[in-house]
Amino acid sequence: MKDPIVEEVRRARDTHAKQFNYELEAICEDLRKREKVSGQPTISLPPKRITKKKAMQDWRRPSP
Numbered sequence: 566m567k568d569p570i571v572e573e574v575r576r577a578r579d580t581h582a583k584q585f586n587y588e589l590e591a592i593c594e595d596l597r598k599r600e601k602v603s604g605q606p607t608i609s610l611p612p613k614r615i616t617k618k619k620a621m622q623d624w625r626r627p628s629p
Contacts (some may be wrong), residue, residue, distance in 0.1 A: 585591035
């Protein structure tokens with residue numbers, strides 16, 4: 566069963582990407598400009614450090 570909200574988001578994403586010939590750098594630049602123009606605050610979180618032990622645990626975890 567298809568979710569109509571997911572389908573709508575995918576259509577919007579595809580329409581936006583098509584305007585930039587699916588060029589990732591151009592798409593990202595447009596999104597950055599839209600963020601600035603919107604006036605809404607944006608949050609940038611620092612990257613999370615993954616310890617070697619944690620990485621090995623995740624690697625060994627069976628996929629669902």
